[in-house]
Amino acid sequence: MLLPQTxxxxxxxxxxxxxxxxxxxxxxxxxxxxxxxxxKLALPAIEKLGVLRLLTGSDWNPVEESFGALPFIxxxxxxxxxxxVLALPISVGLALFLTEMAPRQxxxxxxxxxxxxxxxxxxxxxxxxxxVLVPLLRSTVEPALGRWLGFLPLFRGPPIGLGYLAxxxxxxxxxxxxxxxxxxxxxRTMPQxxxxxxxxxxxxxxxxxxxxxxxxxxxxxxxxxxxxxxxxLGETMAVTMVIGNQPEIHASLFSPGYTxxxxxxxxxxxxxxxxxxxxxxALALALFLVSLTLSGAARVLIRSRRxx
Amino acid sequence: MRKLIxxxxxxxxxxxxxxLLINGAGATFPFPLYSxxxxxxxxxxxxxxxxxxxxxxxxxxxxxxxxxxxxxxxxAPMSDAEIAAAPGIxxxxxxxxxxxxxxxxxxxxxxLSPEALAxxxxxxxxxxxxxxxxxxxxxxxxxxxxxxxxxRSDGSGTTAVFTDYLGKVSSEWxxxxxxxxxVKWPVGLGGKGNEGVTGLCKSTxxxxxxxxxxxxxxxxxxxxxxxxxxxxxxxxxxxxxxAAAAGVTLPADFRxxxxxxxxxxxxPISAFTYILLYKDQADAAKGRALTQFLWWATHExxxxxxxxxxxxxxxxxxxxxxxxxxxxxxxxxxxxxxx
Amino acid sequence: MKMRVHSAVRRVVNxxxxxxxxTAVLMALMPLGSxxxxxxxxxxxxxxxxFLTELPAAVGESGGGVGNAIVGTLYLVVLAGLLGLPLGVxxxxxxxxxxxxxxxxxxxxxxxxxGSVPSIVVGVVAYGLVVAxxxxxxxxxxxxxxxxxxxxxxxxxxxxxVRLVPHTLREASLALGxxxxxxxxxxxxxxxxxxxxxxxxxxxxxxxxxxxxxxxxSLNNQYWNFRPDQPTASLTVQIFNYAxxxxxxxxxxxxxxxxxxxxxVGLLSLLAHFTRxxxxx
Numbered sequence: 001m002l003l004p005q006t007x008x009x010x011x012x013x014x015x016x017x018x019x020x021x022x023x024x025x026x027x028x029x030x031x032x033x034x035x036x037x038x039x040k041l042a043l044p045a046i047e048k049l050g051v052l053r054l055l056t057g058s059d060w061n062p063v064e065e066s067f068g069a070l071p072f073i074x075x076x077x078x079x080x081x082x083x084x085v086l087a088l089p090i091s092v093g094l095a096l097f098l099t100e101m102a103p104r105q106x107x108x109x110x111x112x113x114x115x116x117x118x119x120x121x122x123x124x125x126x127x128x129x130x131x132v133l134v135p136l137l138r139s140t141v142e143p144a145l146g147r148w149l150g151f152l153p154l155f156r157g158p159p160i161g162l163g164y165l166a167x168x169x170x171x172x173x174x175x176x177x178x179x180x181x182x183x184x185x186x187x188r189t190m191p192q193x194x195x196x197x198x199x200x201x202x203x204x205x206x207x208x209x210x211x212x213x214x215x216x217x218x219x220x221x222x223x224x225x226x227x228x229x230x231x232x233l234g235e236t237m238a239v240t241m242v243i244g245n246q247p248e249i250h251a252s253l254f255s256p257g258y259t260x261x262x263x264x265x266x267x268x269x270x271x272x273x274x275x276x277x278x279x280x281x282a283l284a285l286a287l288f289l290v291s292l293t294l295s296g297a298a299r300v301l302i303r304s305r306r307x308x
Numbered sequence: 309m310r311k312l313i314x315x316x317x318x319x320x321x322x323x324x325x326x327x328l329l330i331n332g333a334g335a336t337f338p339f340p341l342y343s344x345x346x347x348x349x350x351x352x353x354x355x356x357x358x359x360x361x362x363x364x365x366x367x368x369x370x371x372x373x374x375x376x377x378x379x380x381x382x383x384a385p386m387s388d389a390e391i392a393a394a395p396g397i398x399x400x401x402x403x404x405x406x407x408x409x410x411x412x413x414x415x416x417x418x419x420l421s422p423e424a425l426a427x428x429x430x431x432x433x434x435x436x437x438x439x440x441x442x443x444x445x446x447x448x449x450x451x452x453x454x455x456x457x458x459x460r461s462d463g464s465g466t467t468a469v470f471t472d473y474l475g476k477v478s479s480e481w482x483x484x485x486x487x488x489x490x491v492k493w494p495v496g497l498g499g500k501g502n503e504g505v506t507g508l509c510k511s512t513x514x515x516x517x518x519x520x521x522x523x524x525x526x527x528x529x530x531x532x533x534x535x536x537x538x539x540x541x542x543x544x545x546x547x548x549x550x551a552a553a554a555g556v557t558l559p560a561d562f563r564x565x566x567x568x569x570x571x572x573x574x575x576p577i578s579a580f581t582y583i584l585l586y587k588d589q590a591d592a593a594k595g596r597a598l599t600q601f602l603w604w605a606t607h608e609x610x611x612x613x614x615x616x617x618x619x620x621x622x623x624x625x626x627x628x629x630x631x632x633x634x635x636x637x638x639x640x641x642x643x644x645x646x647x
Numbered sequence: 648m649k650m651r652v653h654s655a656v657r658r659v660v661n662x663x664x665x666x667x668x669x670t671a672v673l674m675a676l677m678p679l680g681s682x683x684x685x686x687x688x689x690x691x692x693x694x695x696x697x698f699l700t701e702l703p704a705a706v707g708e709s710g711g712g713v714g715n716a717i718v719g720t721l722y723l724v725v726l727a728g729l730l731g732l733p734l735g736v737x738x739x740x741x742x743x744x745x746x747x748x749x750x751x752x753x754x755x756x757x758x759x760x761x762g763s764v765p766s767i768v769v770g771v772v773a774y775g776l777v778v779a780x781x782x783x784x785x786x787x788x789x790x791x792x793x794x795x796x797x798x799x800x801x802x803x804x805x806x807x808x809v810r811l812v813p814h815t816l817r818e819a820s821l822a823l824g825x826x827x828x829x830x831x832x833x834x835x836x837x838x839x840x841x842x843x844x845x846x847x848x849x850x851x852x853x854x855x856x857x858x859x860x861x862x863x864x865s866l867n868n869q870y871w872n873f874r875p876d877q878p879t880a881s882l883t884v885q886i887f888n889y890a891x892x893x894x895x896x897x898x899x900x901x902x903x904x905x906x907x908x909x910x911x912v913g914l915l916s917l918l919a920h921f922t923r924x925x926x927x928x
Contacts (some may be wrong), residue, residue, distance in 0.1 A: 024746065207657065284768045
């Protein structure tokens with residue numbers, strides 16, 4: 001009676017010992033499938049044009065099957081940078097407020113609101129951007145910026161509303177919850193004693209933040225920013241709706257542009273010919289690899305802080 | 309959760325007895341009309357549903373070539389290379405449309421010459437009060453506002469028709485930009501579909517774009533008159549579109565360009581729009597339903613075209629379409645006779 | 648004297664910086680307020696029974712609704728759940744129970760970085776895997792894309808939920824002679840069940856709001872669809888199409904659909920919150 005039972009236990013444990021790692025490996029397989037599915041679609045374009053030409057060419061011309069992604073890479077970088085530049089100070093301020101200043105009740109409410117901000121679907125941000133932000137930029141913000149800062153090439157040209165600036169602002173709003181919540185996490189891991197030590201030595205709360213908290217959290221905040229950057233690079237719908245869809249490189253933030261995800265969204269379903277489809281899939285592949293790298297780097301930065 | 313799954317399977321089961329679903333995708337140019345047609349047709353033919361997604365003509369051609377849809381739609385006839393990739397494909401013209409040049413922020417009645425239009429879209433005219441526009445519009449108060457070009461961001465038959473016209477009237481356009489469903493635009497904003505470009509033109513002061521007539525008139529956009537091949541300024545309308553098609557003889561496969569047509573009353577940017585399908589229909593039920601619908605659309609359906617700003621097919625074209633429809637086969641028999 | 652001025656300056660700087668942080672909070676919450684207010688106020692105007700239950704009307708005709716898109720979104724997330732939940736939860740359990748070794752670290756790291764893969768990339772993958780091979784746009788392709796997107800986050804969150812189960816519970820079970828696999832299934836997972844359900848519901852809520860991976864997988868459909876091998880409408884794609892259109896009626900419907908979508912996502916999140924609170928851990 002005892003023997004079969006131990007047998008059964010062994011079999012059960014053995015099955016379990018196989019099934020669980022298989023499920024774990026399936027997750028690794030998902031990553032490989034993403035890579036190979038994109039690579040397979042991208043192959044015709046890579047064979048015809050070569051990786052270098054695909055990434056550094058600035059001519060995107062489906063008629064002549066000439067595909068260079070530079071305008072999209074540029075647009076993606078510019079909009080993401082605008083997003084980070086706007087979002088980072090606000091998120092850090094928000095995170096400091098939540099961890100260092102706010103009373104408990106306020107903290108709970110604000111944290112909940114930020115959660116809601118993170119949960120709003122991208123297409124709703126796009127709708128709001130198109131109906132509210134773009135008209136506002138066109139009628140008020142861009143003319144004002146042009147008047148006061150028009151000496152910079154960044155703020156020149158006719159105020160159209162749609163363009164790099166609109167996309168950057170939308171991205172800032174969308175990545176703000178990510179950066180803020182990671183920063184809050186980083187700040188929370190800081191030992192309370194350090195903070196209290198500074199206060200006990202007569203530092204004002206702000207001095208405690210500037211001299212103790214921020215230096216401690218610097219790498220973590222940097223990691224949070226990179227995580228936000230990764231999110232901004234891949235954001236599709238909201239950007240597609242306000243970027244203006246023009247594959248050109250412009251210095252002015254008022255100009256319409258294009259980003260990697262938006263060109264895939266707009267052209268993938270209708271690309272005729274394996275080369276056009278392949279070029280778009282190659283962009284998807286590049287996006288995949290870049291986002292993996294950024295996100296990996298961010299994790300390492302955030303975690304190294306925690307271990308120290 | 310479990311209940312929801314059970315419910316969805318229940319509904320899925322009952323849906324097997326639902327009407328035949330025929331999927332199509334392509335041109336946004338005739339979408340207002342097609343959407344009306346499918347709605348009307350469904351009222352009298354409850355056994356077939358037509359799901360049409362207006363993803364652009366480029367998409368229509370790609371998807372019918374990949375056979376991911378049952379029919380495609382395009383305003384630009386397929387090129388020889390595209391046909392080679394989709395052997396057995398047929399073009400059935402359904403209706404005629406005009407590509408209207410629309411603008412925002414200027415008084416109605418703007419007149420443009422082919423040269424001025426090409427210069428505007430090449431980015432050589434950047435302000436509305438440019439002398440080249442003022443010359444054509446004596447007495448019109450032109451504002452000192454930047455021209456914002458709006459064009460399509462997707463592969464589009466409307467773009468193909470428009471650039472086909474510009475290529476005919478401007479050698480500079482032909483060499484610098486070229487002709488096609490998606491071209492490298494020198495300037496401007498990109499909008500997705502006729503819907504997107506119409507939206508851009510409607511909301512952006514100083515905008516200049518090109519959209520199908522139905523979109524322009526439904527959204528009350530101001531339209532420019534263009535100087536045609538005979539030197540007359542003509543506004544887009546059903547009559548001027550029909551006039552452009554009047555002098556044209558159609559080849560057997562219906563692939564033809566009628567831009568820059570001769571005739572005093574002809575609007576120069578007019579086009580046939582086509583439904584694309586395979587001559588041999590693999591699925592018998594779908595093949596029959598699709599052919600019957602096309603017969604209805606090119607006969608009874610033509611009545612609906614006028615009110616939606618599309619020009620009906622000339623009688624000579626309809627009789628040619630009848631001949632073509634009779635050649636569509638299901639399982640070795642004519643799709644029309646098999647019923 | 649000098650001391651006092653110095654401390655006054657320090658105090659002013661402190662207030663100023665506190666004020667700046669407060670400004671940051673207000674700047675972060677302003678767009679949220681604007682978005683929520685507009686979606687609710689503009690969306691409520693087009694909300695009605697027929698809007699929720701009817702098919703979309705033809706272009707230029709008034710009336711009609713987004714009933715098929717609501718059902719389509721539900722259908723897509725159910726498909727996504729069927730494909731994504733077993734894999735995500737399974738991988739999470741693996742990470743928590745057997746994930747100590749090198750393979751475990753690799754899987755964990757992959758789950759972490761996969762969580763930030765742009766959703767449009769997964770759309771391309773689903774197109775290549777399903778649409779191009781089956782020769783049709785389908786709910787299945789859309790569901791697969793959403794399912795893949797759910798997996799990484801789900802795995803990490805499940806791992807955390809399972810880890811929250813006290814060790815004493817597990818040890819007590821093992822000490823009673825219950826085999827390890829049964830301990831995992833009937834003690835650990837049952838205890839963590841509420842937390843896992845919470846995680847799953849949050850994943851589904853997130854999937855319901857995705858648009859980009861559906862554009863060229865489930866496409867759209869102006870009719871009801873319950874077949875996995877046919878194109879399907881979805882609220883998000885419908886909002887996109889309505890939003891960029893020039894028709895005022897459609898733009899109104901975009902706001903209405905956005906309200907429905909937010910309510911749906913909010914409801915799922917609320918449900919998730921509720922399961923978490925009721926769960927044992």
